[in-house]
Amino acid sequence: MMVDLYLNFSGPLNDETMFGWHGMLVSGDRTIKTIGAYRTHSEPMR
Incomplete structure (x- = not known):
């Protein structure tokens, strides 16, 4: 990711x-x- x-x-x-960074x-x-990808559920982030 840092090289990219x-x-x-x-x-x-x-x-x-x-999304590429997230995958890495x-x-x-x-x-x-x-x-x-973006979140699709309504649960809060922790």
């Missing part, structure tokens, strides 16, 4: 970029149902 940020820092921060950060966590 360093190489593309001047580009727009869009959904694709944020939490790809090993099997408790997260949706990786690389």
